[in-house]
Amino acid sequence: xxxxxxxxxxxxxxxxxxxxxxxxxxxxxxxxxxxxxxxxxxxxxxxxxxxxxxxxxxxxxxxxxxxxxxxxxxxxxxxxxxxxxxxxxxxxxxxxxxxxxxxxxxxxxxxxxxxxxxxxxxxxxxxxxxxxxxxxxxxxxxxxxxxxxxxxxxxxxxxxxxxxxxxxxxxxxxxxxxxxxxxxxxxxxxxxxxxxxxxxxxxxxxxxxxxxxxxxxxxxxxxxxxxxxxxxxxxxxxxxxxxxxxxxxxxxxxxxxxxxxxxxxx
Amino acid sequence: xxxxxxxxxxxxxxxxxxxxxxxxxxxxxxxxxxxxxxxxxxxxxxxxxxxxxxxxxxxxxxxxxxxxxxxxxxxxxxxxxxxxxxxxxxxxxxxxxxxxxxxxxxxxxxxxxxxxxxxxxxxxxxxxxxxxxxxxxxxxxxxxxxxxxxxxxxxxxxxxxxxxxxxxxxxxxxxxxxxxxxxxxxxxxxxxxxxxxxxxxxxxxxxxxxxxxxxxxxxxxxxxxxxxxxxxxxxxxxxxxxxxxxxxxxxxxxxxxxxxxxxxxx
Numbered sequence: 001x002x003x004x005x006x007x008x009x010x011x012x013x014x015x016x017x018x019x020x021x022x023x024x025x026x027x028x029x030x031x032x033x034x035x036x037x038x039x040x041x042x043x044x045x046x047x048x049x050x051x052x053x054x055x056x057x058x059x060x061x062x063x064x065x066x067x068x069x070x071x072x073x074x075x076x077x078x079x080x081x082x083x084x085x086x087x088x089x090x091x092x093x094x095x096x097x098x099x100x101x102x103x104x105x106x107x108x109x110x111x112x113x114x115x116x117x118x119x120x121x122x123x124x125x126x127x128x129x130x131x132x133x134x135x136x137x138x139x140x141x142x143x144x145x146x147x148x149x150x151x152x153x154x155x156x157x158x159x160x161x162x163x164x165x166x167x168x169x170x171x172x173x174x175x176x177x178x179x180x181x182x183x184x185x186x187x188x189x190x191x192x193x194x195x196x197x198x199x200x201x202x203x204x205x206x207x208x209x210x211x212x213x214x215x216x217x218x219x220x221x222x223x224x225x226x227x228x229x230x231x232x233x234x235x236x237x238x239x240x241x242x243x244x245x246x247x248x249x250x251x252x253x254x255x256x257x258x259x260x261x262x263x264x265x266x
Numbered sequence: 267x268x269x270x271x272x273x274x275x276x277x278x279x280x281x282x283x284x285x286x287x288x289x290x291x292x293x294x295x296x297x298x299x300x301x302x303x304x305x306x307x308x309x310x311x312x313x314x315x316x317x318x319x320x321x322x323x324x325x326x327x328x329x330x331x332x333x334x335x336x337x338x339x340x341x342x343x344x345x346x347x348x349x350x351x352x353x354x355x356x357x358x359x360x361x362x363x364x365x366x367x368x369x370x371x372x373x374x375x376x377x378x379x380x381x382x383x384x385x386x387x388x389x390x391x392x393x394x395x396x397x398x399x400x401x402x403x404x405x406x407x408x409x410x411x412x413x414x415x416x417x418x419x420x421x422x423x424x425x426x427x428x429x430x431x432x433x434x435x436x437x438x439x440x441x442x443x444x445x446x447x448x449x450x451x452x453x454x455x456x457x458x459x460x461x462x463x464x465x466x467x468x469x470x471x472x473x474x475x476x477x478x479x480x481x482x483x484x485x486x487x488x489x490x491x492x493x494x495x496x497x498x499x500x501x502x503x504x505x506x507x508x509x510x511x512x513x514x515x516x517x518x519x520x521x522x523x524x525x526x527x528x529x530x531x532x
Contacts, residue, residue: 049315
């Protein structure tokens with residue numbers, strides 16, 4: 001049986017069941033096409049107010065899709081029949097800011113004081129860009145999107161502060177306006193670009209050397225376009241070195257019941 | 267000197283200085299035309315997480331513009347040169363859910379644990395509707411907007427729960443689409459209508475008897491259009507009967523430095 005071929009046709013809840021049962025532990029790119037996938041940050045309640053406020057003050061890099069109730073492994077809005085401790089294919093555990101474990105379930109790590117934050121992800125707008133006829137270079141080249149630290153300061157909130165991390169996609173000059181329009185309509189998944197064509201102005205000195213992810217080819221006639229990136233909140237959290245944090249493993253997202261199109265009208 | 271005529275031409279910061287000096291204590295409607303005005307809720311830090319989460323889960327009726335740092339009387343984004351304890355013309359003090367005082371300054375009531383929430387207000391979208399050629403009936407008739415309790419349940423968060431409160435504006439049939447488009451572009455100030463033309467479907471049995479504000483004339487050929495209303499969060503708070511809450515007095519808002527037009531692109 002070709003599991004990957006099979007899984008591509010499953011509904012979001014069927015994907016979650018498969019993952020929950022430990023039968024799928026790979027990246028979620030391409031699963032349940034058209035449905036929103038989400039990043040995860042799980043923090044103890046003691047840090048939840050500062051983090052929620054940090055996200056409120058920095059909605060472009062930190063678009064909150066949903067926040068769980070304290071201690072709950074369920075959601076109200078983005079998924080029914082959901083177990084936050086099992087429905088991501090892979091999780092990462094950090095203690096005092098240090099990455100200690102990568103696991104396929106965090107049921108054994110669960111604490112009654114944990115709060116889960118689901119954060120919007122650029123997967124959602126990339127599928128809309130492709131639908132609009134725009135090539136996504138890192139997908140074509142089969143690598144991770146290039147991401148860069150910038151000099152753009154964030155609004156701090158309590159313990160959380162830092163600069164914005166951005167992702168870059170090379171866009172042909174005559175498609176830049178389309179790329180702006182498509183993504184501006186989706187503020188819940190980072191929205192419009194934050195910079196177009198001038199990496200130095202946001203503190204990026206060498207575009208061939210991303211700080212995270214992989215470099216991609218920028219062809220003649222293409223403009224590097226920069227979007228706020230979901231690595232931003234994870235970065236800000238790690239600088240605080242909290243006693244205990246759980247995140248999803250990169251690329252191993254939650255497949256939700258909400259379609260990307262619906263996010264435009266939230 | 268005609269203070270009202272004079273004040274209409276002042277900048278937002280000049281308005282705030284006048285109010286701060288105790289020289290203007292009236293409703294702020296019409297002041298600093300084009301600039302966003304904001305509702306206020308001040309709560310002790312102990313309730314701030316639940317309230318911020320309640321707003322995150324119910325952004326249509328509770329659009330947060332900005333949250334102060336704990337104990338601070340300043341803002342980072344919506345106003346420079348601001349004193350939250352003096353720059354609203356009138357405040358209301360509630361103790362254990364009971365309205366105890368209306369004052370022009372809350373400096374004497376200030377506590378180090380207070381958090382101020384600035385909430386978007388329909389003043390912002392009404393000026394855009396007028397610019398689009400739509401008559402706002404309660405302004406024409408010189409009364410307060412009619413507001414109604416509904417059967418639309420809110421997402422609860424910690425201590426906070428309840429149903430949505432809506433405001434109603436009668437709109438000529440051939441302008442309803444324009445009214446939807448204009449307000450949908452302003453999600454930070456309640457956004458698009460929540461119901462068009464069928465009050466019973468949201469639990470409103472007698473449109474001539476609003477629960478708050480005043481009734482207005484609905485002419486033949488006009489449709490009652492309902493928007494999420496900023497009374498919603500105040501209602502939810504009063505049901506919790508917190509030990510101590512400060513709000514603005516109705517109509518006595520903060521005049522901010524941010525133009526309504528800018529809110530569309532936030």
